[in-house]
Amino acid sequence: MNVLARVVASLLIGLALLGCANTPSPSSPAHDELLTPTQLREDFRALYEGLQRAHINLFANRTSAEFDQSFAETLATLNRPMTKAEAQIRFQLFVAQGRVAHARIDAPMDAFGAFRESGGQIFPFGVRISEGRVFVAENFSGLAEIAPGDEIVAINGQSAESWVRRLRRHMSADSEYLADAILEPQFTIALWLESGAVETFQVRFLTRSGGRLDLAIPARSRTEMRATSPAAPATLEIDPTAREARIVPGGVAYLRPGVFMNVADGGDPFDPTAFCQFVDSAFERFLAEDATSLLIDLRDNPGGDNSFSDHMIAWFADRPFRFSSDFRVRVSPEAIAANAARLEHSSPDGISRQYAEAYARAATGDIIHFPTPMARPRSGARFTGRVFILVNRRSFSNAVSVAAIVQDYRFGQILGEPTADLATTYGAMETFSLLNSGIAVGFPKAHIIRPSGDERVQGVTPDFVIATPIIEPTDDPVLQEALRRVEDLSRGPR
Numbered sequence: 375m376n377v378l379a380r381v382v383a384s385l386l387i388g389l390a391l392l393g394c395a396n397t398p399s400p401s402s403p404a405h406d407e408l409l410t411p412t413q414l415r416e417d418f419r420a421l422y423e424g425l426q427r428a429h430i431n432l433f434a435n436r437t438s439a440e441f442d443q444s445f446a447e448t449l450a451t452l453n454r455p456m457t458k459a460e461a462q463i464r465f466q467l468f469v470a471q472g473r474v475a476h477a478r479i480d481a482p483m484d485a486f487g488a489f490r491e492s493g494g495q496i497f498p499f500g501v502r503i504s505e506g507r508v509f510v511a512e513n514f515s516g517l518a519e520i521a522p523g524d525e526i527v528a529i530n531g532q533s534a535e536s537w538v539r540r541l542r543r544h545m546s547a548d549s550e551y552l553a554d555a556i557l558e559p560q561f562t563i564a565l566w567l568e569s570g571a572v573e574t575f576q577v578r579f580l581t582r583s584g585g586r587l588d589l590a591i592p593a594r595s596r597t598e599m600r601a602t603s604p605a606a607p608a609t610l611e612i613d614p615t616a617r618e619a620r621i622v623p624g625g626v627a628y629l630r631p632g633v634f635m636n637v638a639d640g641g642d643p644f645d646p647t648a649f650c651q652f653v654d655s656a657f658e659r660f661l662a663e664d665a666t667s668l669l670i671d672l673r674d675n676p677g678g679d680n681s682f683s684d685h686m687i688a689w690f691a692d693r694p695f696r697f698s699s700d701f702r703v704r705v706s707p708e709a710i711a712a713n714a715a716r717l718e719h720s721s722p723d724g725i726s727r728q729y730a731e732a733y734a735r736a737a738t739g740d741i742i743h744f745p746t747p748m749a750r751p752r753s754g755a756r757f758t759g760r761v762f763i764l765v766n767r768r769s770f771s772n773a774v775s776v777a778a779i780v781q782d783y784r785f786g787q788i789l790g791e792p793t794a795d796l797a798t799t800y801g802a803m804e805t806f807s808l809l810n811s812g813i814a815v816g817f818p819k820a821h822i823i824r825p826s827g828d829e830r831v832q833g834v835t836p837d838f839v840i841a842t843p844i845i846e847p848t849d850d851p852v853l854q855e856a857l858r859r860v861e862d863l864s865r866g867p868r
Contacts, residue, residue, distance in 0.1 A: 427641055627669070777834040
């Protein structure tokens with residue numbers, strides 16, 4: 375989970391399907407510098423006005439009347455000086471009400487980092503959230519009587535379910551399922567955002583053996599948590615950056631492509647050279663060893679850019695494909711400004727140049743159909759065997775797009791659990807900055823429709839469901855079951 379959280383922090387949601395850009399920010403106040411009520415109200419008005427101009431569909435899930443009422447109520451509370459961090463929290467609670475993942479204000483990580491560096495103490499558990507229930511995934515409390523898999527029933531006299539509802543308010547998400555997937559690695563941060571510094575947590579646990587424990591759990595500093603970190607992971611930990619290609623017993627080709635970005639230190643994150651070399655080598659080996667079935671493992675994959683994944687799909691695609699059937703973009707001053715900031719570093723045929731040309735032909739407020747070119751199967755040798763994609767709820771962004779392409783074009787079949795991230799999504803996130811605070815406001819400029827044209831708000835539903843255990847043991851039972859399914863399905867008709 376720790377590795378996943380680090381990668382998700384850099385890729386999840388912010389990268390969208392065509393990348394995320396940050397507009398230049400004005401000089402931001404220090405994290406403890408106070409903003410006046412007048413400055414806060416000016417920024418909050420600019421926030422709402424900017425979202426109404428730039429968001430592809432701000433009122434998709436809440437009516438304008440509901441947003442107006444929430445705006446008025448929040449504006450009335452901006453009657454005292456606040457730090458930038460306090461403003462970020464307050465403004466995000468407003469933005470998150472729209473229930474769109476790519477419309478968001480990031481949590482004040484500078485303030486949280488300063489709190490932790492100064493010895494600040496937090497809730498000492500990593501958690502797994504399932505249908506509103508909270509389970510211990512990692513125990514940093516130093517208390518041996520608590521084990522991974524034990525359920526957290528209540529915290530400080532309130533049910534864990536009610537805490538999840540409260541903390542979801544800080545998450546921009548299109549569904550509760552997605553909110554929980556985003557909240558899970560950020561649970562301690564969200565708890566800090568909601569409650570501030572807490573010295574002791576009164577926690578009720580339901581153990582896996584059915585017993586009940588009521589314990590006073592001291593909050594722990596970073597130093598204390600490191601000192602009580604489990605000596606070795608008792609549960610499965612998937613590194614989303616790892617790339618692996620092998621033939622498993624039974625003759626099935628297994629490919630874990632890793633994140634669809636260049637993760638080499640100091641390298642251009644959008645340079646696909648090393649990724650393509652790895653993929654080519656993997657498929658050449660699969661063909662040389664006469665593999666007839668392929669399992670591509672996208673569990674815990676935070677996504678990335680389709681210039682990487684298209685190269686992989688081209689090895690087994692039997693016809694041209696693209697990641698969306700329609701890509702609708704709202705033209706706004708905010709989107710134009712964000713794109714203009716990238717033009718200096720854009721290649722002549724780069725995506726930013728294409729956006730600039732499309733914006734120049736349209737009027738502010740227009741929704742244009744931005745072209746998404748078809749990718750083609752590779753020439754020469756291709757993999758022609760059965761293809762299966764393994765996903766879980768922590769498959770995000772472009773990993774979901776890959777699964778949707780494979781399912782919709784019938785290049786293969788999907789195994790695992792439904793993805794939390796959406797196959798049709800409001801995405802291609804950009805940002806604009808608020809003048810007084812420097813707060814960056816993320817907004818989706820596009821409505822990206824999955825290849826099939828299905829516009830329902832849902833993730834990719836597997837063709838064959840494999841449930842993920844609450845706590846996954848290190849022998850990886852989901853992968854074992856997926857390989858059994860692949861062998862069984864490969865014996866049947868295509």
